[in-house]
Amino acid sequence: MSGFWDEQPELASRLEEVKRAIRERAHSDDNDVEASVGQLLESNGKMLRPAFVILASQFGAPDEDRVTRIAAAVEMLHMATLAHDDIIDSAAFRRGVATLQAARGPRTAVLVGDWLFASCFTMIADFAAAENSRGLSQIVARICGSEVSQSTDRHKVSNSVRRYLRRIAGKTAALFALSFHVGAHESGCGPELCSQLRRLGYNLGMGFQIIDDILDFEGFESNTGKPMGQDLVEGIYTLPTILALKNDDGRLRSELARRPRSRRALSRTVALIRERGGMEGAHGMAQRYTGRSLREISRLPCGQPRTVLEMVAQKLLHRNR
């Protein structure tokens, strides 16, 4: 898990249990499913969403085994979206590891993604309250809707900040919020605390996704595992680009119209976006969302889970991969 949880050995070992639960679930099924899920688990990153389920549950009286299953379901949902995203982006690598669709073909990637979706729903139906089961399917519909709109918006220089924020809310923040909510709800936290944790997750998710989009410009292959400027190549204009376009003297617009693909053209475009304040503006917004999540955190009951959440929020804001 890329060392992200090194300072939290207890949480790290809980996350290993989550992985085990996912492997077990895949084991009872098909050989090919098992191998593919194993491959996805190897390349999976920080496991933030299951960690949020577990951390949120610690504000109540959790049944650890049940929480592990629910956390596994949430991670499986995330893995499903990654498997399908990689088909959509025709991506060959993710975090430096070959993607499922590159290694085993889009056929397997589609099916394994579907299998993960379905298994996630089965696990949630088996282990969580009906209300959370419904919440989960609504989130999935929303994630898909956001991805479709991201796809529709490609190469449009008229994208508004508002539309971008709505998109990342659906794509990322909603699942962050849900992870916190189910963890808290399933371990008996009251409605007040649940909604506080949900808000925390939402703001953390917004900040996280903005940083992710900034890293697409700044990151290098060794860090994010993706080539630089991939979003630009795909015609996906994220916050830095949208903000820079607001201050554009026409040069950025015409660079984008040429659909930069070469390393040189991309560097020129990224330099323009930076010059026009795109990076700075986006960083500012990420900071604002993270600030809101830190305020929510500071209002939580004292203790270990709160301390860990503070650390996570800071770490996510200042990460470089």
Added chain:
Amino acid sequence: MSGFWDEQPELASRLEEVKRAIRERAHSDDNDVEASVGQLLESNGKMLRPAFVILASQFGAPDEDRVTRIAAAVEMLHMATLAHDDIIDSAAFRRGVATLQAARGPRTAVLVGDWLFASCFTMIADFAAAENSRGLSQIVARICGSEVSQSTDRHKVSNSVRRYLRRIAGKTAALFALSFHVGAHESGCGPELCSQLRRLGYNLGMGFQIIDDILDFEGFESNTGKPMGQDLVEGIYTLPTILALKNDDGRLRSELARRPRSRRALSRTVALIRERGGMEGAHGMAQRYTGRSLREISRLPCGQPRTVLEMVAQKLLHRNR
């Protein structure tokens, strides 16, 4: 709906309501989702699964509006699998209409499929009992598992009849069975009647899929909307091939090893399969399953729904598309 329900105007109009419910659901979301779902609805076939939900519900005391939503959810699940199947098969046409992945690209087909899955789960969570919601996700996991194993089994001449039957049970019969079950269960039928209708659905589904696989050999583009022998080209060996291989003198095996693709090679292979009794044997098994479903039907309470089901079972066995 390809005239299949012409003699059942009442049911046909209920199925139009089901379509409307699906369109409505898609309308509240993204433009692109709406257009894609509209396109899928245009090319959708007999709408058997929602018809089964409605027919089964008529053995109890149905709340028609709720049953329509549940029927819509079941059809959306089926549409999702079709959208993803077409990516997996790189299919350009289905029932003579351009597939989503051909018309709008695999990107949209993946996403719209996911959206349909998710919306199906949301609708079921909103309108059906928790038990049926769980049943549905288990079915989806099973459908995906079967598709994965179909994919793993490609070009293997060692496939057994048993493995084939397990595969089509997961791929088709399980959803037929569930359609009958939810319709009956949601309109208050007792456990005895529910399980009778479920068995009926299972056997009908097995017979249906075997006929479908036979039609892949016999059908012509104008009928099934797919080129002949598509399964063979893909290396998917269905019942006629598996049965013929049992009586093979070595010629069929060597034809298959050459991976027939041209029209001529395919005709030769199909002729061999027929000569070795593959078609006849498969027809016999389809008849046996349909016979079982007819026996279940004959034990149902008398009335209009039973009469319609008898007609459907016969029509599905003797169809040529």
